[in-house]
Amino acid sequence: MTREQAKKRAEELVGRMTAEEAASQLRFDAPAVERLGVPAYNWWNEALHGLARGGTATSFPQAIGLAAMFDDALLERIADAISTEARAKYNALSAEGDRDIYHGLTMWSPNINIFRDPRWGRGHETYGEDPYLTARLGCAFVRGLQGKGETLKTAACAKHFAAHSGPEALRHSFNAVVSPKDMEESYLPAFRALVRDAKVEAVMGAYNRTNGEPCCASAALMKTLRGDWGFEGHFVSDCWAVRDFHENHKITDSPAQSAAMALKAGCDLNCGCTYERILDAYALGLLGEEDIRRSAVRLFTTRFLLGTLGTGSEYDAIGYEAVECEAHLALAHDAALRSCVLLKNDGLLPLDPAKYGTIGVIGPNANSRRALIGNYHGTASRYVTVLEGIQDLTAGRCRVLYSEGCALDADRVEPLALSGDRLAEAAAVAKHSDVLILVLGLDETLEGEEGDTGNSYYSGDKGDLLLPPSQRLLLERMLALGKPTAVVLLAGSAIDLSAAQEKADAILLGWYPGAGGGKAIAELLFGEASPSGKLPLTFYRNDALAEMPAFTDYSMQNRTYRYYAGTPLYPFGYGLGYGKCAVRALEADREAASVRVRNESERELEEVVELYIRDEGSPLAPPRPVLCGFRRVALAPGEEKALRIPLDPAGFTVVDEAGRRIPGSGRWTLYAGFGAPDARTRELTGQKVLSVSVTA
Secondary structure, eight states: OOHHHHHHHHHHHHHTSOHHHHHHTTBSEEOOBGGGTBOOEEOOBBOSSSOBSSSBOOOOOOHHHHHHTOOHHHHHHHHHHHHHHHHHHHHHHHHTTOOOTTOSSBBOOOBOOOOOSTTOTTGGGSOOSOHHHHHHHHHHHHHHHHOSSSSOSSBOEEEEESSOOOOGGGTTTOEEOOOHHHIIIIISHHHHHHHHTSOOSEEEEOSSEETTEEGGGOHHHHIIIIIISOOOSEEEOOTTTTTHHHHTSOSOSSHHHHHHHHHHHTOOBBSSSGGGGHHHHHHTTSSOHHHHHHHHHHHHHHHHHTTTTTTOOTTTTOOGGGTTOHHHHHHHHHHHHHHOEEEEESSOOSOOGGGOSEEEEESTTTTOSHHHHOSSOOBOSOOOOHHHHHHHHHTTTSEEEEEOOSOSSSSOSSTTSOTTTTHHHHHHHHHTOSEEEEEEEOOTTTSSOTTSOSOTTTTTSOSSSSOOHHHHHHHHHHHTTTOOEEEEEEOSSOOOOHHHHHHOSEEEEOOSOOTTHHHHHHHHHTTSSOOOOOOSSOBOOGGGGGGSOOTTOOOOTTOHHHHOOSOOSBOTTOOBOSSOEEEEEEEEOSSEEEEEEEEOSSSOEEEEEEEEEEESSOTTSOSSOEEEEEEEEEEOTTOEEEEEEEOOGGGGEEEOTTSOEEEOOSEEEEEEESSOSSHHHHHHHOOOOEEEEEEO
């Protein structure tokens, strides 16, 4: 069914409804209109890295880990698997009469906000700090969710439009002041790509105001979205964001005024309760019947495109057996292997079980299920923690000793014990072990969304970039013993690992790797696969926060790899492996780069070729070279491949202070390597990048 056909059917159906019936359909929990054969429908479902909150589902790595794969083709396959499970659930549960929340086909994913500040608690829901990477991955995810059929497989939603990345504690009243240049250069590109290129079906507004206007009723943002970009889908508010108009932003005086303001601006669907007052606003003359019907038509257009209103869909035959099936679990395992980033290796990794009689596994995240799954997660039928993965892989070959070591963020594990009640046990395990694996980090109780977190003091954000004090003490004590030590970090954002970088032998970043992620991490530690993930964000030292603008300042100055003037702990695009590849040739024009890469190792490797571009003549260009292309490649031992990698056309433009994207200087340098072309990457990898000049 084409959009025009779906819209015609929606107009006919809405035309038969009363104003009251049409208004009722603008709520996320839309009731049935029985006289017209319209079943109830709950619009709220989540699919950030697997179906969330609706029962059993395959658990993939958290979004930031999926970004670290630098693999849009694999991400599209993952999103396709998620949409298959969504259809399987919908088909089975609706047949049982279940039309509850989290069981529908409208997925409020992906989150394509820019991870501009490392303190933001929701940053691990995103694809990182780079607009081009976010756009590429976001488009792939949307294509996977929405499918290529005659009907939509599921409906994806780009959120949160447009300038939104903390602070969580202020989001209900905060005004993000964004310059036209930063808006066009950083905050809008991914949304534009998802609307224009991927044809995303929905867009969600943010809680905050942007440049004085609430994002869910912003004339400027709606003009950009529907006017400039030609968006034809529906717009949904973030949950209870319209209520913030009168309760927190103080730009209206009543729920009726807030509902009218949002609806007239083009917010079609309300997650929350404020649209229950639409009829009050209508009675007061604050909006017209045409406003109600316009949004109802947009929403029913989506429902017809999904094939859920009697028209049927090619996806109706997907059976419940697809949920957490063997193929999807294998896909999640592959994603976990490709997402982990090797940050340091002084030769300790990969571990040989035959070399060690006893392995000590220590740390609060070693046997934690919660640290596997991030936030916005489903329920897995089986979990494999890092400890369990190591135990399974080494069974019968060596002894594994375990100690929790410390609480995640408290000074003791047992409330009646003394402070540091697991440190002595950890020391005993360490002294009786030949090699140590310290599993540290965070989980969704320490970084996440306001309201969904146990970190109430910062509302889900981080106050600094340090590990909790209990873990810093554990790390210090274990490193002081002088044992061969690998640190595994499970976290979704930048953590200052300076102590581990200085004294540990190896550091592996596992992100939140999914319910079965412990198996993948064990396989990487013991060399059954080589790490190949790359950082989609900068890892700063904690003192860098003093050099950055305030958290509430939405300027990109001295933030992200494109603008940061200092030396990062680990740079954007960085990640090691267990072998060496080399870029052996580079040629380029304005369309694409031709690259030859060779595996110079004796083992099979996967690498990510990264392309960066710098405008050599325009003062409007970012100070650092910016990502403009990438390609993941698998190479057999000694194999050489020729690749032609398309370049981002935006790399040949600059943005002026008025927010206009204009041609660049005509002189560019293009770089090709396995990381960014900066001094810190060269220092950490020992590899140089190739470069070539490109002219207009």
